[in-house]
Amino acid sequence: MEFQFNGTCMEHQTMSSMSGWGRPVIAHELAHQWFGDKVTCGAWNDIWLNEGFATFGEHVANEKLLMNNTQFLTYLSGQKDFITSSPGGSVYVADSNLNSIGAIFSGRLSYSKGGYVLRMLKWILGDAAFYQAIQDYHSRPNLAYNYARTSDLNASLLLSTGKDFTGFFNDWIYGEGYPTYDIRWRQSPDQNLTFKVSQTQSSPTVSFYEMPLPVKVNGTGGQVAYLTLDNTSNNQYFLKSVSFPVASVQFNYEYQILEKNSTVTKDNTLSTASFDLDTFGLYPNPAKNELYLKGVDKPSEYTIYFIDGKLVTKDVYQPGKTINISKLIPGTYIFKINDKNIKFLKH
Ligand SMILES: [Zn+2]
Numbered sequence: 001m002e003f004q005f006n007g008t009c010m011e012h013q014t015m016s017s018m019s020g021w022g023r024p025v026i027a028h029e030l031a032h033q034w035f036g037d038k039v040t041c042g043a044w045n046d047i048w049l050n051e052g053f054a055t056f057g058e059h060v061a062n063e064k065l066l067m068n069n070t071q072f073l074t075y076l077s078g079q080k081d082f083i084t085s086s087p088g089g090s091v092y093v094a095d096s097n098l099n100s101i102g103a104i105f106s107g108r109l110s111y112s113k114g115g116y117v118l119r120m121l122k123w124i125l126g127d128a129a130f131y132q133a134i135q136d137y138h139s140r141p142n143l144a145y146n147y148a149r150t151s152d153l154n155a156s157l158l159l160s161t162g163k164d165f166t167g168f169f170n171d172w173i174y175g176e177g178y179p180t181y182d183i184r185w186r187q188s189p190d191q192n193l194t195f196k197v198s199q200t201q202s203s204p205t206v207s208f209y210e211m212p213l214p215v216k217v218n219g220t221g222g223q224v225a226y227l228t229l230d231n232t233s234n235n236q237y238f239l240k241s242v243s244f245p246v247a248s249v250q251f252n253y254e255y256q257i258l259e260k261n262s263t264v265t266k267d268n269t270l271s272t273a274s275f276d277l278d279t280f281g282l283y284p285n286p287a288k289n290e291l292y293l294k295g296v297d298k299p300s301e302y303t304i305y306f307i308d309g310k311l312v313t314k315d316v317y318q319p320g321k322t323i324n325i326s327k328l329i330p331g332t333y334i335f336k337i338n339d340k341n342i343k344f345l346k347h
Pocket residue numbers: 001002028032050051054
C-alpha cells in the first residue's frame with residue numbers, strides 16, 4: 001500500500017502506517033515485513049513480489065483467522081472474478097508499462113492476480129512444500145535483506161522443490177489471461193470414470209496452461225472422492241476409478257486455480273476407447289533400465305515378450321511405479337497390458 005518513489009520499490013521498514021483499516025489490511029502490511037522489507041522487489045517489473053505476496057498474506061489471514069470456510073470461499077470467488085474481469089494483462093510489469101503508476105500498482109494484476117498465483121503454487125505443491133519453499137525464498141543469503149527479481153523466485157523454487165516452474169511463470173506471471181475449461185465425464189458400468197478435458201485461453205500470449213486440475217466427485221449415497229487431473233495437453237483423456245455410483249462432479253471446488261466460465265458436463269457419448277489412443281503410452285523408448293507407463297490407473301498384470309513371442313516377464317504393474325527392465329538383454333520386446341501391446345527397444 002505504500003508508495004515511495006525513490007527508484008526502487010521499497011516498503012516502509014518496521015513501521016506500517018495504518019489508521020482505521022480493517023484486519024485484512026493489517027495482515028497485508030504485516031506480510032510486507034517479510035515480502036517487501038526483508039526481500040524487496042528488485043525492479044518495478046517485479047512489484048508483485050511485494051504486493052502479490054502481501055495479498056496472499058490477506059488470503060492466509062482470511063482463511064485462518066478472520067473468516068469461516070463459506071466466507072473464505074466467497075472471498076476467493078470475488079478475487080477470481082476481479083482478476084478475470086479482463087482477458088489480458090500480466091502480473092509482471094512489462095518494460096513498456098514502467099512509466100505507468102496505474103500499471104505498476106494494478107490492483108487486479110500486481111495485487112490480486114499476484115496473490116492468486118501463490119495460491120495456485122500452494123495447490124500444485126501442497127501446503128507443506130509450499131510454505132517451506134516460501135520460507136526458503138525469504139531466507140536465502142542472496143535474497144534476505146536484499147533485492148529479488150521474479151527469476152530469483154523461480155530459481156529459489158527449483159532449489160526448494162526440485163520442480164521447474166519456468167513454464168508456470170511463463171503462463172501466469174509473464175503471460176496474460178486465464179483458461180476456460182470444458183470438462184466432460186462418464187461413468188462406465190465398472191464404475192471407472194472417464195474425463196475429457198479441453199481448454200481455451202483468454203489471451204493469445206499463452207498457448208496452453210499446464211495445471212493439475214482439482215475435481216471433487218460426489219456419490220449418490222453422499223460419498224466423496226477428491227481427484228487431480230494432471231492436464232498437460234488439450235482434449236486430454238483421464239481414467240479414474242471410484243468405488244461408488246457418481247451423482248455429480250465439481251470442478252475447482254475450493255477455487256484452487258484461476259479460470260472462468262468453465263463447464264462440467266455428464267456426457268454418455270464420451271468414448272472410452274479414445275482414452276487409450278490419447279494417453280496410453282510407454283516411455284522412454286528405447287529404454288535402458290526403467291520404463292514408465294501412463295494411462296493405466298489401476299494395478300494390472302503385464303507381460304513382456306521377446307520379439308519372437310517367448311515370454312520374458314510376468315508381473316503386476318503398480319500405478320506410479322516404474323517397470324525395471326535392467327535385467328533384460330538388449331533387443332526388441334513386446335509389452336502387453338490390458339489387451340494392449342506396445343513394442344519397445346531395450347539397449
Ligand atoms: Zn502493499
